[in-house]
Amino acid sequence: MLVVIVLIVLLGLVFDFTNGFHDTANAIATSVSTRALSPRAAVLLAGTMNLIGAMTFTGVAKTIGGKIADPLKIPHGTIVVLCALVAAIFWNLFTWYFGIPSSSSHALIGGLTGAVIGAAGFHAVDLAGFTSIIEALITSPICAFVLGFAIMWAFRAVFGWRSPHRVNRVFRVLQCFSAAAQAFMHGTNDSQKTMGVITFALIAGGYQHTMHVPLWVKTLCAIAMGVGTASGGWRIIKTVGSKIIKIEPINGFASDLTSSIIIFGFTLFKLPVSSTHVISSAIMGTGAAKRARGVHWNVAGRILVAWLVTIPMSGLIAAGLTKLALL
Template structure:
């Protein structure tokens, strides 16, 4: 008979919850990668989701640097007591927040949710001393800086692209950029998988190490192959489900998107996400993509952007990390009593 100790049962729950988070992340963030290409009719919704699913899967299997950052830099898995319950509480908080914001069609950040969840649960378990402040602040800085850079790059890219095609007939420009959007949406989906799926891989590996189910030397953080494959597949399956509520917000409610502006926004955000992934830093793909769209819109006309909705999205960005941290700390207290 297999060992069905409490630790094994909690580990199974953690893996199920982590893959559920990745699945929800897939359909929650699908809109980020394909909304502009769907809204400009460069791709049909079905084709866009197929492309996004494939490239999310490939991207998720390509890198592990972000996973090591998430799993090893917020808190030390080798020193974390009751680490399995910590991870379970973090995932519960992140999933609840993702579902709430998805239901209301608000493109919040899965990255903020899981990072806030891990930090809050660790604090709930062992106080603020359990947080690696240097590593945690590096992550927070990347989360803050990346949308600002994306806004600026989006603003610049649309200016350059518009100047390059200034003397081209409007209908030819639309046709060309609809084709280019297929390429930019593919790259954006790849970069999304390369950054976002890593967060689940890092959380599962954190649980394995802190629970004593994976033995590595202190300072090492190697992602097992089965963790890579399961996280990548979960995100790809979630992506295939789609997130139509958020597609409506990202694809038209922020600003009216044309093929040239959609391509510029996609190109800008894919570039920023890829750069931060290479630097092994987690970013919010939601924040980066939305900021790129806002930058593109602001470069054309300030009133082209519906700033009221943008402000509501910004509020969600700001509160996600502290809300999920508090929610995860509360979940840890409850789980610690019953598990």
């Protein structure tokens, strides 16, 4: 059992590492695209703020670890977590390779749900808890689109008559702060998902009996995500930062501000969100407010398809792995 737990922790850290270079790229995509920050400075800033954010909250971790299923009632709970992490890591790497900004959050939630079903059947899933998580994942990008549209519309009303060069120069400076805030908010939500899964495994393995997240789990997950941030992500930056709309500093700042507000708001309610969904939707919202025809809706459609298939695909992979592991 101890060997399995150690393997789960290592895989959890690998997942957070892949989450770092997969999802955190979204947090700095707009500031890199507008040249508000150099790639090196943006990565260093995002890695640092992610680590700080990951150490700050644990509410989302408790939601992930306790609302999808009861770890005390799942047979072979440690095997379930192991297979969930392998499936989520595989999907992260697959979508990263093709530059698709799919959701690490969806991959992990889908993987854990699929693994639970593979081990104990559909009845083992806490339907109410799972539904609340899905509702948060669905409503958060809608809120981001609407809020992004509103903020950009307000910015255009206030700054539209000023010199575009001067406006862009001011907002390029402000983007340094908004990118830092967005990376911090990403850490407060995304890193907690892995913390929750590891805690789920600790309970299933009999090493603890509550959803309290140990300090060593928080620290290791935060460091893994910070290191992952510094190691890659440029494929995703290219898609999010340039292929959805042509980003200028004013709508880059509006997108960052929108994402930070939405992610932090859901974190306060202990609900997981997909930073990929939120950031991409915020960019679409700000782009639509500026010029709807300027949004590359075909790229947005590809991203939407990736969003829709991530949970079922990672779930199927995890369920299959669990069935094989328990033969």
